[in-house]
Amino acid sequence: MAESFSFDGKDLEVIRKILSRYPHKEAAILPVLWYAQDKFGHTSPDVQHLVARTLDVPEAHIHGVVSFYTQFYEKPMGRHVLDVCTCLSCQVCGGYDMLSYIEDKLGIRAGETTPDGQFSLQSVECLGACGYAPMLQVTNKQYVNHLTPEKIDRLIDDLKAGIEPSFESMPPKQHEKDNRLS
Amino acid sequence: MTDDWKTYKPLLLPDLPGLTDIETYEKYEGYHALKTVLDNPDTWSPEEVVLQVKDANIRGRGGAGFNAGLKWSFMPPPDGKPRYLACNGDESEPGTFKDRKIFEFNPHLFIEGAIIAAYAIRAEQIYVYIRGEYRAWVRILQKAVDQAYQKGYLGKNILGADFNADMTLHMGAGAYICGEESSLMESLEGKRGYPRVKPPFPAQRGLWGRPTTINNIETLANVPLVIRNGSEWYRRIGAETHPGPILYGISGHINKPGVYEYPSGMSVHTLIHEVAGGIRKGKKLKALIPGGSSTPPLRADVLDGLTMDSDSLRKAGSMMGTAGMVILDEDTDMVDVVWRISHFYHHESCGQCTPCREGTGWLEKTLRKIRNGDGEMRDLDLLLAICNRMEGRTICALADAAAWPVRYSIERFRDEFEAKCKQTVYALS
Amino acid sequence: MPEIFIDYQRFEFEQPGKVLQFMLDAGLDLPFFCYHPCLSIPANCRQCVVKAGMPVLNREKGTFELDDKGERIIRYFPKLMTACSLDLTDGMVIHTHHSDPLVKQAQADNLEFILINHPLDCPICDQAGECPLQILTYKYGPEGSRFEHKKVHKPKAFRLGPRVVLDAERCINCTRCVRFTDEISKSHQLTIVSRGDKNYPLTAHGQEFDDPYSLNTVDICPVGALTSADFRFKARVWEMNQTPGIDITNGKGCNTYLWTRDNLVLRITPRQNDHVNSHWMPDSGRLAYQRFNENRVHRPHIKLDGNDQVRTSWNNAILTLREQLEKTEASEILAIGSPHAPVEDNYAFRKFFKMHGVSEFFFVPDIRPGSGDGFLLSDDQTPNTNGVRLLDFKETTCKNLSSKIQGDKYKLIVLLDDSLFDRPDWPAIDPGNSYFTVWATNHTPTTAAAHLVIPVTCAAEHAASYVNVDGRIQRTVAAKETRYTNRRLNLEMSMGRLDHYGTQFDNWVDEKNRIDCIPAWEFFKKLDAEARFDWNSSREVLNEISRTLPVFEGVSYERMDTLLGVPLSISRNTPVDQKKTIEPKP
CATH class of the missing domain: 3.40.30.10 (Glutaredoxin)
Structure with a gap:
């Protein structure tokens, strides 16, 4: 049995905000797929279906988009x-x-x-x-x-242990004192 | 180039902590350029901004090196309907990691430049397309954008002037091709990132069919500098035909890899041996890829006197690209490196045009064969033939970008390729 | 007038357009795959590259710069250009493979690229023989391939939908199919998935490609990637005959080709007619081939005692019907025409019974509101409703007609080819005590109830005209032989290889495929004991119609053939003003 996925009211509010940034709803596809992947952990066929329905765009189009971009996980991945x-x-x-x-x-x-x-x-x-x-x-x-x-x-x-790495800043070495002379 | 570089004070990534915060940025003349323009619409009409930037000759930092102001001037006169500025922060060319520095250390400089650009081309919508992997930097930039909105640098009637601009950050999701400007637009429109046939050019028919200008992040970060100090001042920085500060991304077999800001036209040797601390483990240099993976690699023996600007690099047989310099030492297996570059282009070809879709795979498979020790001499000629058949035969330049490193590596390091092929052991039956 | 030079030859053009389309219109050859005149131009196959240049203009003088010899100086584009996306421009110079070795080389190079991951399985591919890739490779391609690696593998024999099968390895990613569903059928059911050389067309996960126009993607697929689930492995295309026809399953009257082998129709494909169906047709019309082949009425059938019909001779059928006519008053004959039958047959039917004194003629249109889609499917389920209307048949309903049949008034019911008993709104009744005669192509519940069944030719067997919902009269050409027709004698019928070089003794020939039937008009000619009809062909029947009925004035097979159908002056779906039609004269 396929899991069912849905967006709740808060999600729809976010999506509505995303949509307001673009003149055409198709432009919201990538941001909404990102949002969905963050929420569900993947953009599997069921999630694609949900996104297509929510944005009212052809599902085949979503499939084509998801499979084009490597960062979208069509299959659930490891944690x-x-x-x-x-x-x-x-x-x-x-x-x-x-x-x-x-x-x-x-x-x-x-x-x-x-x-x-x-x-x-x-x-x-x-x-x-x-x-x-x-x-x-x-x-x-x-x-x-x-x-x-x-x-x-x-x-x-x-x-x-459930500890995610934190952001590692890489400041320009140029500003390090010893770099001025070599 | 003299030793000036030692006293050079960075302009894009100055040695000032806390610039991500808008108040700090404002303290150091931040948003002054935008104020100057919007407060003096008579002196700084959009046309005048275009003219100044054109005169400054900011060459596009995304790889093509096209004069940014000239690009702006291609925008048709306004017709009351929407026009767009798209900022290209897709930064996916192997060897390139500079725009993220601007996002992280001086985001407002870019934002200010983008707003001025939008003013110049009379666009009210700015989309910043950032590669999906740069999620952490999108966050940093979004914070800066929010601050700019709060301070009234973005939104309606900016600084009381009759000018509105909105900035939206748009994340890609892992596709090198979306750094190509028409593919970027397709991706922004929510489609598969297939480059568009040109003409029409983006200035004629861009995002949603409307006039659009696409500029690299670093390019836009240069704009406030021009407005603050004038085009003449800007043109005096660095190389004559390719002026301005450049973010040199230095990586590979180097002691101090990283992004360094210096004027254009820096001596390659200075950058490698002085700025970036020389070759790792005291090895000798074998090759330099000067501006990202698609720029033809140069042999170490042609680097004397070479400077990092488009003229000098073109004469040496390569290109400026993104100034993402990859240093390869004497132990590097060129066949392996070129195979990996080919693998990259094979993986990233969008698959739209025949020569690229098929050619990138053919190149990779043939190079892998040589790398794995099954190569034959005729494979080298075949590789060159495939390159010939790919270059200039496709909608966008990915096929060229895939072919050049292969072609020039074989031309310039043929001895290594031949040696590899000669090692092949044939079965005797 | 603006001019363009193609391979040193000068052409003039009036309308703006693209170079490739202009060349195709001018009859010049240039290979291409992804371009289709009805679809957007992605320029992705890169096969139609040409060398293009523009004369250098001296802006001050406003004239073209000339060289020492007085020839225009041409500045060529740095790269080869795709002709499909290149705008016609005044003064443009084009070099194709005929005049430029680089272009010739580029075309061969591109084909080599296309073929490296193509399975080259032409011997088992349905597209072979009508495959642009195969044809263009022979003509423009390289001698061989230098590709020595493993090819990319993708899904094969994958059922994309109920009617379309995908072989993704054969796909060359021209995106014609995707563009068709996006731009023409607007079902948006297809997309290209994945990236690079792993690309291929697919639906959304778990979705069927059940677009009512899905088989058009098979037609426009330039390789064997999309094939028809129904037609797969049935025949090699070079064994078949291709004959123009009309879709008879629908009022739109899409122009078709009937593909026959050994007098069986094996598939139906659209035939371009920009006035009617452009390059397309609905999937439903393609299945009509089955009714041309199967369950046909073969020889006249007659009920002797009880309910079982037996085959009888033509002579007996004619004599039986004459007998019935003699003992029946004209007012006791119920004559029902058919929107399924062509204009000629309805005309002959009406003329015959009119001469017998019948004054009222009925027919039941089969219009199902809401079943059309505003594109190529009309609400009208029959091909000739307007044709029957123009011949002054009275429109009635199943309900009215069935009550007439049940009443005692009529002793003889004559029904031209129309299976009324199959209609959803036909009340379940038996035809009462009257003598029921039916002209029919196929066995149906209606023919089963008839006392006498006269087999008539179907749209695949006769040349005949149909008036579509837009009032356009179009005609068919006989595609399959009956017992009484012969391709070698009927010069209008097409002759394929097997017809030319085969004999009736070949083991693939089956005489059963030739049905024992004749056109209805021919039957009425035979039926008339006084031999008052002098038609020798349906062409002559139509000529008589156009002579006598003003609304058909000027209509002829010749005009229909040259103009791809003739528009009659009636408006769509409106009943024809009865006064305009004149009584046919005997």
Whole structure:
């Protein structure tokens, strides 16, 4: 039996606000899909159906959109999704080593989810943190930079304990005193 | 370039803490440029703003390097119907991580620039398209936008003038192609990010069929500088044909990776060896990808005297791109790097045009074959042939971006590719 | 007049437009896949690339710059341009594969790209033989492929909806199907899913592609990605004959092609007529092929004793009916025409019984309000309601007519091809004590009740005219042979390969497919003992109609053929002013 998903009054109020920012309702599709994914954890077919009905847009169109963008999860994922960047700068700085380390640690391959549903692991394209390679993103949220096996161990322990990583600011090194001379 | 850079005071990312807060920003001349414009509509008519920005020659920082003011001047005269400014913060080109610095450390500079741009092109709606992965930065920017609304820099009758502007942040959801301006518009309209056929250009038919200008975040952050100090002042910063401050994103095998703001036209060697602390582990440099993954890689031996501006890079056989410099040391396996770049473009091709949809996959599969030790010499010529067939044959430039790194890597590092192919062991039956 | 130069040849154009459409209209060849004249232009297949340039204008003088030889200096676009999206512009210069080696190369390159992930399974693909990809590859494609890797795999033989099957590996992502559901049928049921070379068209999760026009996507699919669930694996297209026809399941009268092999209609596809149906037709009309083949009335049937009908000879049928006519007063004959039957047959029916003194002619339109969609499906379920109206048949209802039948007034009921007993509003009655004669194409509850059943040709077997809901008279061409027609003799009938090179002794030939029936007009000619009708073809019947009935003035098969139907001066769905029609003269 498929789960049923619905938006409550508060959700509809948010969606109404989103709609007010655009001249055409179709433009609200991406924001509303994001909102739905935050609420339900995925944009599975049932959620797509809900979004289509709520916005009164063709469901096929929603399907096409969801499957085009990689951040939307058409299938439910693990509680924590580890998106390890392996692209270019991260590749040359050991992104694949970090990916293998996590694969070994969690006992799954990239693209899989641990049997307990705690972790999904993905090898992803450039996340725009090239200067802080290798890095990963946790469930479309915080970036974890300058990965090392130790840092990964800590991260996974934290996540298991329900502690999400906090935002890691990377101020420009230019302002550091020692950078002025080299 | 002399040693001026050592005394250079950053303009886009100044060494001033707390600029995210609007009051701090205001303390340092924040929103003065906008006030100047709106308080003096006679001197600063929209046309005059366009003229000044055009004269300043702010070259688009998103990769194409087109004069921003000139782009604005393509907007048709107003007809009373909506017009739009779309700000491109999709920033997905591998090697590029600069716009997020503006969001994080100086968001109001960008907001101010965007409002002035909207005034100049007579648009009342500003959409800021930010890649979905940058959720944390969207939050920071949203806070800044809210402050700007509270202070009356956004909304109705801004600073008492007859000018309204609304700014909406719009999150992408993981698609490199949405950084292409027409694809960005499709995505904003809630569709699959398929680039549009041009013409018509966005200034003629953009968002929802209405005139639209699309500018990169960094480009817009330069606008208040021009208004504050004049175009002549701006043109004197950095390289003559590509003036202004540039956010150099330096990554790869480098001691101090990060984003650095210096004038354009910085010596590549200075940036690598002095600014960013030299090659990691004391290795030698093998190659430089100067402006994001799509710009052709340069061999270390052509970097002498090379500066980071479009003219100099073009002469050396590459491009300025986004100034996202990827440093590759002597141990780098070029075949592996190029394969990974190809993998990226294969993954990110939207699949609309035949040559790109099929060609990116073919390139990747062939490169993977060589990388895995099954390559043959003829594969190299085949790769070049595929590049020939992809370049210039598609709606947008993704096919070109996918082909260039392959083509130029094979041309410039052919010895490595050949060596890889020669290692192939053939079965004797 | 503005001019354009294509491969050094000068053309003039009047209307603004696109280069590709202009070239197609001018009969020039250029390969393309994604372009369709009725759909938006995505320019995504990149097959129609040309080299294009504009003469350099000297703004001061207002003239074109000339070179040393006095020729215009042309500034070419830096990239090859897709002709489908390129606006016709005065002075534009175009080079296609005929005059530019780069364009020729680009076309071959593009086909090589398209084919790398294409399964190349033409031998088992239904589209083979009518596949633009196959045809264009032969003509413009490369000699072979240099692709040596594993192809991308996608769903195969996937049931997209009740009538359409998807082979996603064959898909070349032209998006014609998606654009069709977005722009023409407006069901928005299809989208492209995924990204890059994993792209293919699909519906929403769990949704059926049950658009009432879904099979049009099969027609416009330029490869074998979308095929008809019904027609799959039935025949190779080169074995079939293609004959123009009219959709007889609906009042709109969509123009069709009937595809036959060995005198069976195997599929029906739309035929372009911009006055009626453009390139499209509803799925429902395509299923009509079954009624052309199956459950046909073969030889006259007669009830001797009890309720069982037996086959009888034509001669006996004619004599029996003549006998009935002799012993019945004209006022005791109830004559019912048919909106299913063509103009010619209704005319002959009416003329015959008029000569026998019958003065009143009825027919029952089958109009179901609300069942139409304002596009290609009308409320009218029959192809010729207006035609029957114009011939001065009186409109009546099932209820009125059935009470007439039940009464004692009529001793002989003659009903032209119309299965009234199947109508939803037909009261369950038996035809009483009168003698009931029916002309029919198929066995139905109505024919089962008849004392005498005369088999008549169906729309696939005769050339005949129908007047659609908009008052347009259009005609069919015989597509399948009856026992009495022969393709080799009837030059209007199409001759396929199998007809040319096969013989009746080939094992694929089945004589049963040729039905023992004749057109109704021909039957009335035979029925008339005094041989007063001199028609030798339906063409001559129509000529008589156009001579004698002003509303049909000027209508002929020739005009219908050249003009794709002739509009008659009546307005849509309004009863024709009875006074305008003149009594047909014997």
